[in-house]
Amino acid sequence: MDINSKGRILIVEDNENMRETLRIFFSKLGYDVRVADGGDKTFEILADKPSWHLVITDLVMPEMDGITVLKEAKKIDETIQVIVITAFGRTEDAVRAMKLGAYHYLQKPFNMDELEQTALNAIEKCLLLRENISFRKTLTVKYGFESIVAKSQKMMEVIDTCRRVKDLPSSILITGESGTGKELIARALHYSSHRSAMPFGVVDCGAIPENLMESELFGHVRGSFTGAISSHEGILRASDGGTVFFDEIGELPLGLQVKILRVLQERVVKPVGGTQEYPVDLRVIAATSRDIEEEVKKDNFRRELYYRLNVIRIIIPPLRERKEDIAPLLEHFLKRFNTAFGKNILRFSESAISRLESYPFPGNVRELSNLVERMVALEVGEEISTETVEKSFTMGKVFEGAEKISEENLSRVEEVGIDTFLGFTEEKILRKFLDLYGWDRKKVAEKLGITERSLRYRLSKYGLISPSDGDKENPV
Known part of the structure; x- marks a missing residue:
C-alpha cells in the first residue's frame, strides 16, 4: 500500500468501461486502487495483504455474484467494508446484502459525488474498527491472564478456573484479603472473554457516597432531583453488552442491594426519576475482602443477593x-x-x-x-x-x-492549633534522639535524614543546649 494513499480500494466489476471509470476516479482522489473482473483471480486479489479497506462490487456478474464477493471479503477480514452496486434495483437484494454486512447498496446509474462520500465514510468506519480491535488487543495484553505475574500452584489453579469460566454469563464472586489483586482478576476475566470489545464498568462501592450511589448506578432523568440539569445514563446502562465489576460489594447499602438484586433477576434498569425500563445484557463480577458469609448471618448483606452473586466463587490466596x-x-x-x-x-x-x-x-x-x-x-x-x-x-x-493518629491527639490539635502541635512534636522527637545518641549532633542529623546545619537551626529554635554546653556557659 502506498503510504501516501487515503486507503485501499478493490473494484470488482465485469463491465470493462465501468471498471476503468471507477479505477481512474478513485485513483485521482488519492486512493490505492486495484480491479478484478469477477473471474477466477478475484478471490486471490481479495486475499491480498495488507487487507483492503473497501470493496466496491457489482451485484450481477457472469462468473460470481456480488453476494459471494461480500461473503468472501467478510471471511477474510470482517472490518473490510463492502459497497454493492447494481443496475437491478430489487429491494430483496438490498436487504440481503445489508444483512450480510454490506456497508451500502447503490443502484446504477449513481451519482459519483454520492459514491465518493459513501466510500470515504466506509473507509473511515473500517479504520475505526481496526483501531478499536488494536486497542482491545492492547488491553488484552495489559489485562489478560498472561499479564498476571504468578507461578505458585495456588495461583495457577485460580487462573485455570478463570479460563474455564471467562465466557460464561454466570455471576462471579471474587473473595480475598485487601491487596491480593481481585480487580486484576476481574479485568482478566473480562478482557479474555468474548465480551472484551464491550465496556468494563467499575463500581467502587466503598468510595461513592451513599446519596449519589443510586444515580451513579442506574442513571437519572433530567429534573429528577435538585442539580439534575441533564439526564445521566449510569454505569449499568453504560456497561451494556460488557461486564460490570462491583468492587467491595460488601459496602453496598442494604437499600441498593435490593435494587441490584432486581437487575440480576429481571435484567432491566430504571433510572432515578424515570418510568421507562431499559433492558441490559451484563455479566456481573463482584469482589469483597469481607467475610461475606458472616455479613449475611449478621443481616448486613442480603441472602438473596449473596446467592445470586455466588454462582461461581474465586478465592484469591494471600501472598x-x-x-x-x-x-x-x-x-x-x-x-x-x-x-x-x-x-x-x-x-x-x-x-x-x-x-x-x-x-x-x-x-x-x-x-x-x-x-x-x-x-x-x-x-x-x-x-x-x-x-x-x-x-x-x-x-x-x-x-x-x-x-494512626489517636483521638486524643486530634483533640489537642483542635485546642492549640496545628503549628503549635507540630512544633511540640518536633521538639519531643529531637530530645529523644539527642538523648539516645549522647548529643552527637552528626549522628543525630544522619539518623533524622537532615543536614547538621538544619539540626543546628532546630536546636536554636527550641533552645535545646547539650548538658556539656550548659556547664560551660554556667560554671559552678
Missing part, C-alpha cells in the same frame, strides 16, 4: 500463602519502577530476596508494590541490597504510624 510468587513479582515491579524513575537497577541481592520472602506481607501484593517503589527510589547502586530493604521497611513503619 504469605504463595511465597513462590514473591520473586517474580519483585522482578516485575523492579522493571516498572526502573522505567518510572529512569533508573537501571539490575536485580535484588539474594539476601534481599530471602529477607522479603520471609516477610508475611499483611498488605499482600499492594504492599509489595509500594515497598519495591520505595526501594527503587532509595537505592543508589545496581543491586537492591538488604540494607535498602530494611531502610524501606523502617520508612514504611514510620508512614504507617503517621496514619
Whole structure:
C-alpha cells in the first residue's frame, strides 16, 4: 500500500468501461486502487495483504455474484467494508446484502459525488474498527491472564478456573484479603472473554457516597432531583453488552442491594426519576475482602443477593500463602519502577530476596508494590541490597504510624492549633534522639535524614543546649 494513499480500494466489476471509470476516479482522489473482473483471480486479489479497506462490487456478474464477493471479503477480514452496486434495483437484494454486512447498496446509474462520500465514510468506519480491535488487543495484553505475574500452584489453579469460566454469563464472586489483586482478576476475566470489545464498568462501592450511589448506578432523568440539569445514563446502562465489576460489594447499602438484586433477576434498569425500563445484557463480577458469609448471618448483606452473586466463587490466596510468587513479582515491579524513575537497577541481592520472602506481607501484593517503589527510589547502586530493604521497611513503619493518629491527639490539635502541635512534636522527637545518641549532633542529623546545619537551626529554635554546653556557659 502506498503510504501516501487515503486507503485501499478493490473494484470488482465485469463491465470493462465501468471498471476503468471507477479505477481512474478513485485513483485521482488519492486512493490505492486495484480491479478484478469477477473471474477466477478475484478471490486471490481479495486475499491480498495488507487487507483492503473497501470493496466496491457489482451485484450481477457472469462468473460470481456480488453476494459471494461480500461473503468472501467478510471471511477474510470482517472490518473490510463492502459497497454493492447494481443496475437491478430489487429491494430483496438490498436487504440481503445489508444483512450480510454490506456497508451500502447503490443502484446504477449513481451519482459519483454520492459514491465518493459513501466510500470515504466506509473507509473511515473500517479504520475505526481496526483501531478499536488494536486497542482491545492492547488491553488484552495489559489485562489478560498472561499479564498476571504468578507461578505458585495456588495461583495457577485460580487462573485455570478463570479460563474455564471467562465466557460464561454466570455471576462471579471474587473473595480475598485487601491487596491480593481481585480487580486484576476481574479485568482478566473480562478482557479474555468474548465480551472484551464491550465496556468494563467499575463500581467502587466503598468510595461513592451513599446519596449519589443510586444515580451513579442506574442513571437519572433530567429534573429528577435538585442539580439534575441533564439526564445521566449510569454505569449499568453504560456497561451494556460488557461486564460490570462491583468492587467491595460488601459496602453496598442494604437499600441498593435490593435494587441490584432486581437487575440480576429481571435484567432491566430504571433510572432515578424515570418510568421507562431499559433492558441490559451484563455479566456481573463482584469482589469483597469481607467475610461475606458472616455479613449475611449478621443481616448486613442480603441472602438473596449473596446467592445470586455466588454462582461461581474465586478465592484469591494471600501472598504469605504463595511465597513462590514473591520473586517474580519483585522482578516485575523492579522493571516498572526502573522505567518510572529512569533508573537501571539490575536485580535484588539474594539476601534481599530471602529477607522479603520471609516477610508475611499483611498488605499482600499492594504492599509489595509500594515497598519495591520505595526501594527503587532509595537505592543508589545496581543491586537492591538488604540494607535498602530494611531502610524501606523502617520508612514504611514510620508512614504507617503517621496514619494512626489517636483521638486524643486530634483533640489537642483542635485546642492549640496545628503549628503549635507540630512544633511540640518536633521538639519531643529531637530530645529523644539527642538523648539516645549522647548529643552527637552528626549522628543525630544522619539518623533524622537532615543536614547538621538544619539540626543546628532546630536546636536554636527550641533552645535545646547539650548538658556539656550548659556547664560551660554556667560554671559552678
